Amino acid sequence: MSDQPTVDDVDLMNAVLSIAGQLELSAVLERLVQASTQLTGARYAAINVLDDHHSVAFVQSGVDGDTAHRIGEAPNACRVLSEIPAVGALRLDDIEQHPAFDGWPDHHPSMHAFLGTSIRVGGQVFGQVYLADKPDGFTARDERRMLCLAATTGVAVANARLYAEAERGERWQKAAQEIATMLLEGLDEEEALAHIGRKAREVAQADTVALVMPGLDGELIVELADGHAAGTLLGQVMPADGRTAAVLSEGRGIVLRSLADSPVAAMRPFGPAMYAPMQTGARGVGVLVLLRRVGAQTFEEVDLVTAESFAAQAALAFVLAEARHAQDIAALLDERERIARDLHDLAIQQLFATGMQLESARRRAVAGGLDPGEVAHLLDQALDNVDGSVREIRGIVHALRDPDEATSLVERLRREASLARTGLGFAPSLVLELDGQVLDERESGEGLVIDEEILDDRVTSELNDDVVAVVREGLANAARHAHASSVTVYVTVTGRGPDGTVSVEVRDDGRGLPPDRARHSGTGNLASRAHKHGGTFSLGASPDGLGTLLTWQAPLSQ
Numbered sequence: 001m002s003d004q005p006t007v008d009d010v011d012l013m014n015a016v017l018s019i020a021g022q023l024e025l026s027a028v029l030e031r032l033v034q035a036s037t038q039l040t041g042a043r044y045a046a047i048n049v050l051d052d053h054h055s056v057a058f059v060q061s062g063v064d065g066d067t068a069h070r071i072g073e074a075p076n077a078c079r080v081l082s083e084i085p086a087v088g089a090l091r092l093d094d095i096e097q098h099p100a101f102d103g104w105p106d107h108h109p110s111m112h113a114f115l116g117t118s119i120r121v122g123g124q125v126f127g128q129v130y131l132a133d134k135p136d137g138f139t140a141r142d143e144r145r146m147l148c149l150a151a152t153t154g155v156a157v158a159n160a161r162l163y164a165e166a167e168r169g170e171r172w173q174k175a176a177q178e179i180a181t182m183l184l185e186g187l188d189e190e191e192a193l194a195h196i197g198r199k200a201r202e203v204a205q206a207d208t209v210a211l212v213m214p215g216l217d218g219e220l221i222v223e224l225a226d227g228h229a230a231g232t233l234l235g236q237v238m239p240a241d242g243r244t245a246a247v248l249s250e251g252r253g254i255v256l257r258s259l260a261d262s263p264v265a266a267m268r269p270f271g272p273a274m275y276a277p278m279q280t281g282a283r284g285v286g287v288l289v290l291l292r293r294v295g296a297q298t299f300e301e302v303d304l305v306t307a308e309s310f311a312a313q314a315a316l317a318f319v320l321a322e323a324r325h326a327q328d329i330a331a332l333l334d335e336r337e338r339i340a341r342d343l344h345d346l347a348i349q350q351l352f353a354t355g356m357q358l359e360s361a362r363r364r365a366v367a368g369g370l371d372p373g374e375v376a377h378l379l380d381q382a383l384d385n386v387d388g389s390v391r392e393i394r395g396i397v398h399a400l401r402d403p404d405e406a407t408s409l410v411e412r413l414r415r416e417a418s419l420a421r422t423g424l425g426f427a428p429s430l431v432l433e434l435d436g437q438v439l440d441e442r443e444s445g446e447g448l449v450i451d452e453e454i455l456d457d458r459v460t461s462e463l464n465d466d467v468v469a470v471v472r473e474g475l476a477n478a479a480r481h482a483h484a485s486s487v488t489v490y491v492t493v494t495g496r497g498p499d500g501t502v503s504v505e506v507r508d509d510g511r512g513l514p515p516d517r518a519r520h521s522g523t524g525n526l527a528s529r530a531h532k533h534g535g536t537f538s539l540g541a542s543p544d545g546l547g548t549l550l551t552w553q554a555p556l557s558q
Contacts, residue, residue, distance in 0.1 A: 012145055015039055016152045025160040029059045032129060032153045037061055039149070040142045042131035044111060047119070048081070049127040057127075057297075063109065070107040081116065084128050089117040089143045095132065113137045117150045121157050129153070165302050171203045172306040177313075195480075196288070196314045197226045204299070204307060206290040208233070208270065211278075212244050213286035220244050223286070228293065232266045239263050247275045248284040253308045255299045259291070267291075274299040276307040278315035285315040354385040408456050410439065412468045413491060420475035420487075428475060428487040434458075435494055458493050458556055459502055466529045466554070467491065467502060473526055474506030474550045482510025484547060493556070500556035509547040513540070530554055 015035035022028045029047050036045040044062035060068065079100045084090045092098055095114035104110065115138040116130030129150060131138065178199070193211055201209035208227035215221045220238040225231070238244040242263060247253055253276040259267045267273075271294035278285040288311045290299070361378045410432060417430045432439040434455055459467065471489055478487045490505040530537040535554030542549040 011039060012148065015149060019149065019152050019156050020159075022156055023160055023163045025157065025164065026059075028153060028156045028160050029057070032149060033059050033061045035149060036129060036131055036146065039145050040115070040131055040138065041134050042113075042115070042138075043133035043135075044109075045129070045131045047127055047129045050125065062133075067107060067109065071105055080114070081128060081130070084116040084118055084130065086118050086120065086125050089115060089147060091115050091138050091143050093137055115142060115146060117143075117146050119150045119157065120154050121161075126154065126157055168203065168303070168306055172310045193224050193318075194226070196318075197224050200288055200290060200307065200310065201227050203310070204274070204290045204303060206274075207293050207296070208291040210289040210291070211286055212238055212248075212289060214248075214284075220248070220287070227291075229266075229269065236264055236266050243275060244287050244289070247277050247287050248279070251277050251279045251284070253277055253304045253311075255301060255304050257298050258294075270294065271296055272298040274304055274307060276304065276311040278311045278318070280312065280316040280319050283315075283319065285318055288314075351386070354382050357385070358382050408453070409459055409464050409467065410455060412464075413471055413489070416468060416471050416475060417489065420479060424475070424479045424484070424487060426486070428478075428489055431488065431490045433490070433492040455493055458496060458500060460557060463502060463533060463554060463556065466533070467504060469529060470504045470526055470550075470552045471506065474504070474552075477550070478506065478508045478510065478548070482508040482548060484508035484510030496556065498555055498557055501553055502556060503551070503553040505552075506550040507542055507547065509542075512546075512548055526550075526552060 015038070019028060019031045019035060022031055029049070032047055033045045036042065042062075044060070046058065046060035049057035063071070079102050080090075080092075080095055080098050083098070083100050092114040094112045095101060096110070096112065111132035113134050114130065114132050115134075116128055118128050119126045129146065131142075131146070134142070197209045197211050200206070206227070208225065208230055210222045210230075210233050211224040212220050213223045220240070222233045222236045222238070225233040243254060243256075253274065256273040256275075257271075259270045259273050262268050270291040272292045274290045276288045276290070278288055288307065290307065292299070357378065361375065361382075365375065413430060413432070417428050421427045432455070439455065456464070471491065474489065475487065478484055487506065487508045490503075490507070492501075492503045492505075494501050494503075526539075527537045530552055533554035535552065537553075538551045540549060541547075
């Protein structure tokens with residue numbers, strides 16, 4: 001007797017290896033269905049993934065697409081499927097003769113020979129794989145093969161789950177780092193909350209996300225909602241004794257299979273839900289609520305662990321951003337106090353002394369005790385004091401001015417491009433044009449000559465500030481939203497005076513504008529800056545269809 005493996009053994013080994021080599025769950029299930037029909041000769045094969053005896057995934061072979069669409073849901077109506085044992089197999093010559101058979105669903109083809117077994121993962125039934133309609137009926141060898149394939153699939157599913165968990169954890173971590181970076185770089189808190197919500201919904205593969213936060217009177221209110229039916233959730237008040245309040249107070253998240261019993265009517269149309277506390281130390285910032293539609297797969301406990309970690313990091317970054325904002329306000333108040341003190345101690349005191357001196361002179365003049373020489377002397381002293389006060393005030397005002405005032409427009413734009421490197425991950429291109437000529441640096445006999453001085457002569461100081469602000473906002477938007485590999489800034493000055501114009505274009509090759517932008521505060525600011533000068537502003541897709549184009553234009557003077 002030969003010890004060499006038979007062709008049948010080789011086929012089974014190849015099928016086992018092809019299933020075990022898959023890392024994506026969907027690929028594992030597809031490969032199992034394919035291998036099952038190839039090894040047994042069955043006309044039909046299907047795998048039904050179960051969640052509390054309800055089908056959450058169904059992959060089949062043998063039924064055409066139109067028929068499968070008419071059948072609709074997985075054939076749970078056939079009660080014979082519940083007879084498939086957790087260990088072993090169910091093999092029938094004719095499924096329709098089994099006592100538990102209660103008919104096929106509408107449009108389902110009639111089947112006879114049947115073989116079914118369970119797929120077990122970690123000792124629990126993950127799903128059932130069953131075959132039907134082998135011309136000569138299923139054999140004991142077919143049963144052994146299917147038991148082998150089912151065991152292999154159980155291991156492959158466990159590996160695919162571990163791989164998916166690792167990938168999800170990495171995505172959660174990356175999202176948390178991105179949000180922390182944005183907040184610490186100065187992103188507006190409201191925009192940060194919107195970004196937290198969108199990222200969480202994306203990573204968790206949820207249909208909807210809601211951020212519930214304490215209001216001024218302590219009520220828990222849905223401050224932000226994104227995704228399916230988000231409008232029905234926004235502004236909803238959560239019960240003081242409900243799940244959200246418990247998650248926030250206890251600092252522990254929960255996973256729910258359904259929200260059908262929710263006391264909040266707007267939540268009932270959703271199915272699976274996951275609540276993660278946004279908490280740092282003893283302070284509860286809010287609750288991140290992730291929702292899926294009815295019938296969708298339930299969130300897993302491992303999802304909750306990663307979501308809680310993400311929510312905690314987002315809360316910490318948010319609190320740090322709040323603290324930084326409070327610190328900025330405190331610094332501003334300190335600066336105002338210093339200004340008031342300087343004005344009082346220097347300029348106002350000197351003006352007050354001058355006023356007293358003039359009042360004394362007036363009285364003496366009325367009494368006839370001053371000669372013309374004394375009057376002239378007193379007036380000269382008063383004028384000197386006034387000049388001194390004016391110098392003091394000018395000095396204070398000069399100290400308050402933006403240090404950029406003494407810096408050329410070209411240098412300020414180069415600095416903005418340099419600063420944007422951190423947010424973009426690369427250096428943006430900056431192209432400056434004056435009357436159709438690209439500005440450049442060139443060597444002369446007297447040293448470095450730069451055309452930027454001509455640019456400063458054309459662009460007024462106020463317009464200079466707005467041009468820099470537009471470039472800054474355009475680069476910031478590209479860094480936050482575009483996910484681009486290149487960004488180019490064009491600043492063009494043409495002509496002089498009222499007939500001249502300055503224009504800014506920020507062009508990227510990113511993913512373009514989202515179909516529904518929830519906020520427009522930054523772009524609204526740019527439109528206001530253009531309107532102030534009688535100019536124009538637009539934001540849309542690039543003419544070549546790649547990325548986004550921001551365009552801002554204003555006359556050089558009105």
